[in-house]
Amino acid sequence: MILTITISIKKRIIKKRNIIKKVRKIIVGIRYSQENKRNFDIQVKALEINNPRLPQLDQKTRWSSTANMLKDFLHVWQAIKIVISLSTTKSFEKNKEILILKDSEIAYLEKCLKIFNIFIKPTIKLQAEKYSTIYYLLPEVYKLYTRLEGLKEEINDLNFTDAINRGLIKLRKYYPKTGNINENNKSLYLALILDPRIKQEGLEVIGLSRNQAFEIYNRLKEVYNIFKVDFALANPPIEEAQSLALEDSDDDSDIYI
Template identity: 30%
Template sequence: MGIGIHGETQEEIQRIEIQADPTYEPDDEAAAGGEAAAAAAVGGEAAAACGEEENPTKKKTRKTTSDVWKHFTRGPVQPNRSYYGICNYCGEKYLQGQQRGTSSMRNHIDKKCNKIPRNKPEALQKLLQAKSGKKNALVAWRFDQMKCRKSLAKMVIAHEYPFSCRVFCLVLDNASSNDACISELLYSTPMKDDLPVEGKIFHQRCGCHILNLIVHDGLSTMHNEIDCIRETMKWIKHSQGRIEKFKLACSQINVPYKKPQWDVPTRWNSTYLMLELALELKPAIMRYASLDKKFSKALSDSQWGILKELVKHLKVFYEATLKLSGTKYPTLNLFFSEFCEVYLTIKRMASNEYPFIVNMGTQMHAKFNKYWSMGNSLLAIACVLDPRCKLDVVQYYMEEMCPDECEHFISNIRECMSELYNEYVKAKTEEQGAYDLNQPGMSKRF
């Protein structure tokens, strides 16, 4: 084998000369070999260019899938392959790794972190206030709960504001333990000196609770019909087969299907809703009784008539309960007129043509009289202070309810309001424009 001038072998020189010939055409084997060599050369150059940066055995970093990472930043990985999750709001750190979950971080976001912005209307309430430097300019003002707490604490501690003297009354139910508690507060502590009219209107009964007691006494005379409806609802809802049969009964008489529901015995409003639903589903229940031969709680036509009359009278109590238990508006000024409407309804029940309604009205009337004298003065005063009512509404209802006692009741209301007004005048003697309600002409304001 010979050696060329520039170090090539004789075979390489011959190959170069052949390829230089314009008539040369390489066969398939030679072409494939050339392409493979070229690809190997390119691959070698790419590998050399990348160096050792690519390591096929190195594991990729696992992606975080939990939504809690929206509130956390992943810290650098430690030599033991652990890392810290850092809160984006307060900077709190939580150790993470292969054997650790995200429960601690989620608990931090849900309960512990005080700096995370939350969509709370009470914390983000916006008001308008005048902006200094510009005439008639208004800007949005954001309520800060923490600043308000600090200001209140400063008012109480530094300025000694007597917020403890702002107690007007306590609203409680009729438990005997509450009566003992009220007596302890009034006569064993100095609180009585700070209460309006020496605590005469301090203890108030819950109006909705009184309505509940009144209706429960009335419903006790109607337990047979109510028990039949309750057992009917339970019977139909006992199994899926009975529910399907009840749906069939509804479809046969073209009545929209509604899921049977029974009441909670301790809540009379649920009893009213159960009876109202039963009357609405009356045709379907009667049809179901003909389909299910084992059903034995079917009501007669006379019993259905009793329930219809009962629901009509209970509707007044139900609507009054809804109105007095509202949370989006003041309710104290509504109690007097609503209780008077309830009393007039009970009074009309006493002259009803159905004996069972008369009996129920008698039971309700006894319970109403038991609680009417407890706190009705404050309810009447709240009604008088309502500019839509004033003393005229109180006088109208008292003439309808008990005309013999109307004049005496109105006189007591005037006297109680005079005491309240004069107490406020005495406490604010330094303010101008205060008048004694006993002065001539002042009573006309009411």
């Protein structure tokens, strides 16, 4: 779902301008020319750029690759600009005026990156292999609503507003922002309500002491484990299942490592 929305927004943005095509051409011109690559290393050292990476081309099959490409490209842009201006290779010599991006084009790429970055964490979180992800879905969906609508106001650019609106339309198609619980979505709400790992922070936010919150948290965890075990017994899998009980060591933070 998030991948579909990302692709929808990305296509809309890229169709509007050909700046990202220029970025790809520049990357190819450096990566596949020994002279340009050598000059790139020299300029990175001269400018003392921290943690430089020679950008890699994005790939259709990798959902975050365009964001990674733009992040690396913008970080070393000053070095790349000098490489293009000094280059005598066929890749750059005849197209220097076109390939040395204007400040307005760099600003456009920075806006693109802001939008693409919104989708990275939720996509990682919802693709986790170690834990079930159903109880994350609704919170992450509502975060997307908030972040996309906030970014639309922050960027205030018709090209980007149109792309973000298209993404929001797709998001509403999958998960309406408001509406009643029904057969299609009730399992999502049930998972959210029953999952105790989401509770502890919320209990503290409403003013309970840490000890009170911890006691309620432990009770919720007991109920949750009973529910999951009962469900497993009533619906035995074909293969032998691992323990469904939550352990104290269970922590979803490792999905970001």
